[in-house]
Amino acid sequence: MDQLISMLSHASGIAILPFLFLTASFLLTLAQRRPSGGGQGAGHGRPILVADRAVSHRALVQQSAAFLERPTSAVVSAILSRNRHYNILSAPYGPYWRAARRNMAAGVLHPSRVRLLHATRARALGVLVRDLGSGAPVRESLHFAVFRVLAEICFGEGAVSELGEARLRAMEKLQQETLRALTSSSFITPSWSRRRWRQALRRQQEELFLPLVAEVRDRRREAGDVAAPAATYVESLIDLRVHGDGDRAVTDGELVSLISEFLGAGAESTAVALEWTMANLVKHPKLQQKLRLEVDAVGEGVIEEPDLSRMPYLKAVVLESLRRHPPVPSVERDLGGGGEEAAGVLGAPCGTGATTTAVHFLLGELGRDPAMWPDPMSFDPERFMPGGEGEGVDLTCTRELRMMPFGAGRRMCPGLATGMLHMEYFVANLVRAFEWRQADGDEVDLAEFQGFLFTTMRRPLRARLVPRGGKTAATSPEDGGGDW
Ligand code: HEM
Numbered sequence: 001m002d003q004l005i006s007m008l009s010h011a012s013g014i015a016i017l018p019f020l021f022l023t024a025s026f027l028l029t030l031a032q033r034r035p036s037g038g039g040q041g042a043g044h045g046r047p048i049l050v051a052d053r054a055v056s057h058r059a060l061v062q063q064s065a066a067f068l069e070r071p072t073s074a075v076v077s078a079i080l081s082r083n084r085h086y087n088i089l090s091a092p093y094g095p096y097w098r099a100a101r102r103n104m105a106a107g108v109l110h111p112s113r114v115r116l117l118h119a120t121r122a123r124a125l126g127v128l129v130r131d132l133g134s135g136a137p138v139r140e141s142l143h144f145a146v147f148r149v150l151a152e153i154c155f156g157e158g159a160v161s162e163l164g165e166a167r168l169r170a171m172e173k174l175q176q177e178t179l180r181a182l183t184s185s186s187f188i189t190p191s192w193s194r195r196r197w198r199q200a201l202r203r204q205q206e207e208l209f210l211p212l213v214a215e216v217r218d219r220r221r222e223a224g225d226v227a228a229p230a231a232t233y234v235e236s237l238i239d240l241r242v243h244g245d246g247d248r249a250v251t252d253g254e255l256v257s258l259i260s261e262f263l264g265a266g267a268e269s270t271a272v273a274l275e276w277t278m279a280n281l282v283k284h285p286k287l288q289q290k291l292r293l294e295v296d297a298v299g300e301g302v303i304e305e306p307d308l309s310r311m312p313y314l315k316a317v318v319l320e321s322l323r324r325h326p327p328v329p330s331v332e333r334d335l336g337g338g339g340e341e342a343a344g345v346l347g348a349p350c351g352t353g354a355t356t357t358a359v360h361f362l363l364g365e366l367g368r369d370p371a372m373w374p375d376p377m378s379f380d381p382e383r384f385m386p387g388g389e390g391e392g393v394d395l396t397c398t399r400e401l402r403m404m405p406f407g408a409g410r411r412m413c414p415g416l417a418t419g420m421l422h423m424e425y426f427v428a429n430l431v432r433a434f435e436w437r438q439a440d441g442d443e444v445d446l447a448e449f450q451g452f453l454f455t456t457m458r459r460p461l462r463a464r465l466v467p468r469g470g471k472t473a474a475t476s477p478e479d480g481g482g483d484w
Contacts, residue, residue: 047358051365057401060409066342068093071334085253087261095244105414124148139460143271147172156232175264272327303428316384323367326405331361367403434465
């Protein structure tokens with residue numbers, strides 16, 4: 001049974017899932033157009049689209065050794081740096097990937113460390129509530145809040161407040177520009193002009209990040225043996241040594257790619273998911289009211305991390321949003337030389353004679369499988385409450401795969417816990433601070449826009465926000481909220 005519906009070849013995909021085909025073939029076209037370096041070539045065979053949960057679990061989790069490589073042609077910084085400076089997303093499986101990934105997951109993003117960042121979150125929330133309260137656009141405000149939190153984790157609170165809001169916003173804009181640089185169509189922009197644009201963006205990233213890195217490096221060099229353990233992501237990257245590759249340090253080029261990934265992919269995925277969640281709460285006022293009752297029941301003031309564990313409905317709302325609208329549309333793997341063996345794992349003939357094949361695991365389809373999720377298109381957080389079909393869902397997909405918004409296997413997202421925490425934190429406090437109502441004459445439109453890397457709302461969320469008297473989530477000036 002699990003082999004049914006599992007694989008759609010490039011050809012058959014047209015008839016069965018037209019829009020998925022378009023997305024995947026767009027990705028593939030890009031993959032085929034760009035030569036990849038370091039033996040990471042992708043897309044010389046036909047793409048394989050996988051929309052079956054059991055097949056995805058077998059491939060990504062049980063047989064993960066055959067599915068370790070991601071086509072670098074689908075990663076922003078690999079494209080901008082023309083495959084010269086890898087980050088975690090683009091790195092071939094090996095010593096550098098292992099060192100960089102472990103440094104992120106077991107270091108600054110370890111749940112025990114992220115949990116402690118109360119003040120960082122409160123500062124971002126203060127600015128967010130201030131901006132939304134003064135009518136700023138929802139999408140931009142959510143994005144900046146998440147970006148601000150990650151920027152503090154990356155550079156430290158001191159460096160971020162020294163930068164100031166205007167320069168931080170400029171940095172955020174540059175990161176978004178780099179994502180847009182990939183969506184520019186070859187029909188509109190000639191390739192030489194796209195190449196120049198991308199080179200200019202990469203140069204701007206270097207000019208922005210490297211002076212900040214140099215300051216940190218100088219400070220740590222001066223401190224010598226008595227330097228404190230790395231507290232920020234940049235500090236940890238400066239200290240990092242790549243075992244298995246001559247214990248070398250991370251190069252400046254790699255540093256730029258790693259910082260760009262942290263601020264870019266980390267912020268965009270969370271902010272996109274937040275916008276989908278708030279849109280559904282506007283669309284479904286009864287669900288919003290139920291959530292507000294839970295939020296208000298935990299007490300006064302800002303909802304903090306320890307409160308979140310007492311809020312099962314909040315978690316259910318966030319999970320339902322990730323199931324129904326996973327911000328990342330698909331997970332890609334490059335089968336490399338192991339194409340035939342891996343095709344066997346997928347339960348389909350490879351038979352292309354190609355040395356490489358790109359596989360796309362379709363996250364939206366997996367989360368909307370009617371065999372697992374009755375009435376899959378409806379937004380119903382109750383699925384994740386006791387007795388529901390989503391109760392106790394394992395987002396790491398280790399035991400079983402019911403949905404996989406964070407991917408699965410050895411290359412699954414190392415930001416899972418951070419992403420979930422930020423989503424729950426901002427959703428809870430935004431529901432406490434405001435009533436989110438439909439904007440007059442402007443019904444929420446849940447239509448999707450399939451971007452190069454993310455599935456966003458086609459029309460940015462507009463809502464009428466009514467501040468809630470004594471229960472506003474605005475933070476005090478000592479927290480730094482609203483005090484830029
Ligand atoms: C709601 C938030 C997020 C979602 C839905 C999400 C989703 C994903 C997905 C689907 C993948 C691909 C996994 C695979 O190929 O199996 C991924 C990879 C990755 N994500 Fe996230 N992500 C989120 C937040 C974050 C954050 C906050 C960070 C870091 C600041 C982050 C850093 C990464 C990195 C570095 C990878 C590459 C992992 C590797 O290749 O080893 N993500 N993410």
